[in-house]
Amino acid sequence: MTLHDESRDSSEVMRPMPPLLTTRAKIFIGTWNVRTMWETGKTSQIAAEMKRYNLTVLGISETHWTQTGQKTLATGEVLLYSGHEEENAPHTQGVALMLSKKARNALVGWEPHGPRIIKASFKTMKKGITMNIIQCYAPTNDGNDEDKDQFYDRLQSIIAKCPGKDLTILMGDLNAKVGMDNTGYEDIMGRKGLGERNQNGERFTNLCAFNKMVIGGTIFPHKRIHKVTWVSPDHTTENQIDHICINRKFRSTEDVRNRRGADIASDHHLVVAKMKLKLKKQWITGVTALQRFNTASLRDADKLKEFKITLNNRFRVLQDLLKEEETTMEDNWKRIKEALTSTCQEALGRKKHHYKEWISTETLNKIQQRRNKEAEINNSRTRAEKIKAQTEYTQANKPVKKSIRADKRKYIEGLATTAEKAAREGSMKQLYDTTKKLAGKYSKSERPVRNKEGKPITEIQEQRDRWAEHFEELLNRPAPPNPPDIEAEPTDLPIDVKPPTMEEIKITTRQIKSEKAAAPDNIRAEALKSDIDITAKMLHVLFKRIWEEEQVPANWKEHHLINIPNKGDLSKCENYRGITLLSVPGKVSNRVLLNRMKHSVDAQLQDQQAGFCKDRSCTDQIATLRITVEQSMEWNSSLYINFIDYEKAFDSVDRRSLWKLLRHYGIPEKLVNIIQNSYDGLQCKIVHGGQLTNAFSVRTGVRQGCLLSPILFLQVVDRIMKTSTSEKEHGIQWTSRMQLDDLDFADDLAHLTHTHQQMQMKTTDVAAISALIGLNTHKGKSKILKFNTESIDLIELDGETLEEVDTFTFLGSIINEQGESDADIRARISKARAAFLQLKNIWDSKQLSTNLKVRLFNSNVKTVLLYGAGPWRTTANIIRRVKVFINNCLRRILNVRWPETISNSLLWKRTNQLPAEEEIRKRRWKWIGHMTLRKSSDCITRQALTWNPVGKRKRGRPKNMLRRELEADIKRMNSNWRQLERIAQDRVEWRILVSGLCSSERGCRRK
Structure with missing residues (x-):
């Protein structure tokens, strides 16, 4: 950086220093206060201006975004942003860094520091030198001194942590006028600044002097118009308050000036620094995640035909090689994998993401017209001309905003048209994918995670290492010291152990879900389903070898794990769960095993278990528990409920005990050996930021996402429950x-249980037996709910007291100590309202038919509202609340607004809806018929409908309960439980009965 001074006075000339980073490469770095990004189309306009000025990094002030995260824009830029973290925080302040592809590849790490400061680090071509960019938005000169002190203290601590050998750039809207007088600050500023130094300027120059950072805008000689960074709305005041600074020891800045032609309807000018610097791509030790094949093109008939022909030709060449006796199972798999992947590569190619810009050409032309008006303001010579040009600019900005909003509406209407077409064609996946886009349901943005001590990790490679460390610990739990001695069942269950037949492979291949992410072998289900016959022939040879050798290919044991965010602080790895990407041919093999085992294993499980079981649902367990609570309250019978929670249950199962358990339940040894071999030597890599971590072994638990995991885990829980009770x-x-x-x-x-003593003994027994198999009870999340007892004794586990609560959410339904449904219904209405508001774009769309809107309402909102409604104890107040919510939603869908009116009966008729009371009753009796009365008399849920505890009713009028509502409905039907059990066996007759019940209720209400 050379100082071009008009005078040779020693007080004005900086001491010469040779440049440290010598390179011919040039990059441009900018900073800009855009006033807001919380406005439709603003981000796209900023990205366009960034490209227009060829900026490598753009610092942004006043984004007005909340939270912290990292987003990849549709145009390819990466946006790092930091704002207010508080819940319901105001959309004020906020800073961001927009990175070009070059900067994104060189990114080493980044740190959010609240709504005013953000820092990112980039690798340079100079070995050992990192470029740190700090973007900030300082309090105004009139701001609170305490806020200023806090801001500058934090900024100083951030700069101090940057190594002295690194290149550090400080930039942003500092709201500081440094002026032209550099007396006492000759080492860090020149005399080419603007105006007079203010109070913020004093703070800023002192900060720069202390850290030896040169203020670039004061060094290079430019016209006044190229120094101004902020202009007041009336154009009477112009200041230089946005700055770009760099370490004094680096001489890589060649120029700093504003770019008045950049236009975003802000009163600040874009400030750009031209630097002699070259960034280096940040190569990491891991490898890039797989680029997927374009299997979506198989929907095209010609492409599908081409794929089948290519695959068939390769199979003919492969056929004889697969049948050679000297070939091993691994050899067969490698050849099959090569045939499938090479066919995909040749016929389908790699998947490419095409971005379709939703801002129209017409809008872009209007933006250019607005930009021209900005140029007129800049070229005006008198104040009167500026005021006139500013008025014209304001007028030109209005149609831009209007046009952008129109484009957004048009884009949304286009999505709505796509959704309507998908609904007509029965393409439900495309319908709901489009619905997600309409609702704005995007995945949560990435953000830096913290280490075990809670300190933020800024470097990307260290973040990947932290993810690998977290999941390696999670998936390798301590082995129980004394695993149980579990004996094998002398007689195997009647499960086929012969190699799968061709027909069996065809059936199971069709059962595999399509459009799921591929495993490391990069084979997707669509490729296997494209020609079922060829697939069956290839896999039949492979599966025969697997059954003979009782081993699976090593490639099937290599997994990629995706971290999915849950609730809570997303900077903590503990608030994510992992989903494993498994080999699709391996899934076909597992589906064969599952189909063979499931019926026999389900018959061994207790009836109390409803998870992953055929003809069982959450509603069964919710209803049974609600009835149990209601009847205990009715008969004044004591009741203790312990809601047990395990720590990382699926990931903690001890596999040594698991294989013994499978034999104990009668699973044939051959199948157990195949399953066990698929777990032996399991390796996993974490996918983070499009890159893979180093592989690590997985030695405990069952795989999340595997078809066999549920049935394996159920046998573990079943063993615990049977042994303890x-x-x-x-x-x-x-x-x-x-x-x-x-x-x-x-x-x-x-x-x-009925008593405290029983619950204490059961809790202790279950925890002890669970620990033997690797499952540890989470004492902080296990809760006690008790009814009709005056005992104040607490339940303890390993010296810790389990918390007693008034309410608990069991399987998504709230159970409280009053035994009522009111709290659950309030929660359901709140969740349904949130779901309805998320789909605002759908309800407002003019392209979507009312019929489709109602269908989406029924599937996306009504299902949320009426989840678990079957066992609700309904009162007039509850029915009214549900009805009011549904009717308000339907009126919004039909666009009926005050003072327009529509009767409820006409509203229901136009939207093909039942009244709320009938809807709940219909769902209740459909559930009773389908899930309860058709089952055997030993079914617990069926027994619950007539169960009474030992006890005595209280005096006074009994409360309305589910059972009394059922008895009233049965009376309306002129029937009894025995007759209903007989009718329920005929599905058609049952539907007629339930429809008749609702119709008769409607008729009674009219009378």
Whole structure:
């Protein structure tokens, strides 16, 4: 950086220093206060201006975005942003860094520091030198001194942490006038600034002097118009308050000036620094995640035909090689994999993402017209001309905003048209994918994670290492010291152990879900389904070898793991769950095993378990628990419920015990050996930021996303429950011959007892037996809910007290100590309202038909509202609240607004809806018929409909309960439970009965 001074006075000339980073490459770095990005189309306009000025990095002030994250824009730029983190925070302040592809590739790491500061680091061509860019937005000169102190203290601490050998750039809207007088600051500024230094300027120059950072805007000689960075709305005041600074020891800046032609309807000018610097691509130790094949093109008939022909030709060449006796199973797999992937590469090619800009050419022309008006303002010579040009600019900005909003509406209407077409053609996946776009349901943006000590990790490579560290610990739990001695069943279950037949492979291949991410082998289900016959022939040879050798290909044991955000602080790895991407041919093999085992294994499980079981649902368990609570309250019978939660249940199962359990339940040894081999030597890599971490071994738990995992895990839970309750009477008396100890849905367990002593003993026993198999009870999340007891004794586990609560959410439904449904219904209405508001674009669309809107309402909103409604105890107040919500939604869909009116009956008729009371009753009786009365008499949910505890009713009028509502409905039908059980066996007759019940209720209401 050379100082071009008009005078040779020593007080004005900076001491010469040779440039540290010598290179011919030039990059442009800018900073801009855009006033807001919380406006439709603003981000796209900023990205366009960034490209127009060929900026490598653009710092942005006043984004007005909340939260912190990283987003990849549709145009390819990466946006790092930092704003207010608080819930319901105001859309004020906010800073961001927009990175070009070059900067994105050189990115080493980044740090958010609240709504005023953000920092990013980039690798340069100079070995050992990193470029740190700090973008900030300082308080105004009139701001609170305490806020200024806090801002500059934080900024100083950030700069101080940057290594002295690195190139550090500080830029942004500092709201600081440094002026032209550099007396005392000759080392960090020249005399080419603008105006007079203000209070913020003093703070800023002192900061720069302390850190030896040169203020670029004061060094290079330019016209006044090229120094101004802010202009007041009336054009009477012009200041230089946006700055770009660089370490004094680096001489790589060649120029700093504003770019008045950049236009975003802001009162600040874009400030650009031209630098002699070259960024280096940040190569990492991991490898890039796979680029997927374009299997979507198989929907085209010609492309599908071409693919089938190519695959058939390769199979003919491969056929004889697969049947050679000296070939191993691994050899067969490698040849099959090569045939499939090479066919995909040749016929389909790689998947490319095409971005379709939603801003129209007409709008872009209007933006150019507005830009021309900006140029007129800049070229005006008198104040009167500026005022006139500013008025014209304001007028030109209005049609830009209007046109952008129109373009956005047109884009949304285009999506709506696509959704309507998908609905007509029955393409439900495309319909709901488009619905997500309409609703704006995008994945949460990436953000830096923290290490174990809670300190943010800024470097991307270290973040990947942290993810690998987290999941390696999570998926390799400590082995139980004394695993149980589980004996094998002497007689195997009647499960076929012969190699899969061709027909069996065809059936299971069709059962595999399409449009799912591929595993490391890069083979997708669409490729296998494109020609089922050829696929079956290839896999038949492979599966035969697998069954003979009792081993699976090593490639099937190499997994990629995707981290999916849950609730809570997303800077903590603990608030993410992992989904494993498994080989699709391996899924076909697992589906064969599952189809063969499931029926026999399900018959071995307790009836209390409803998770992943055929003809069982969450509603069964919710209803059984609600009825149990209601009847206990009715008969004044004591009841204790312990909602047990395991720590990372699926990931903690001890595999040594698991393989013994499979034999204990009668799974044939050959199938157990195949399953066990698929877990031996399991390797996993984490996908983060499009890159893969180093591989690590996975030694505990069952795979998340594997078809066999549910049935394997259910046997573990079943063993725990049977062992802890088989010889003890710790449950509630259910029938004369049976006690009900628990209600389970996979690992969601609700233990039931009558007394504190029983619950204490059961809790201790279950925890001890669970620990033997690797499952540890989460003491912080396990809760106690009790009814009709005056005992104040607490339940303890390993010296810790389990919390007693008034309410608990079991399988998504709220159970409280009053045994009522009101709290659950309030929660359902709140969730349904949120779901309805998310689909605002759909309800406002003029392209979507009313019929489709109602269908989407029924599937996306009504299902949320009426989840678990079957066992609700409905009162007039509850019915009114549900009806009001549904009617308000339907009126919004039909665009009926005050003072327009429409009767409820006409509203329901036009939208083909039942009244709320009938809808709940219809769902209730459909559930009772389908899921309860058609089952055997030993079904717990069926028994619950007539169960009474031991006890005595309280005095006074009994409360309305589900059972009384059912009895009233049965009376309307002129029937009884025995007759209903007979009718329920005929589905058609049952539907007629339920429809008649609703019709008769409607008729009674009219009378």
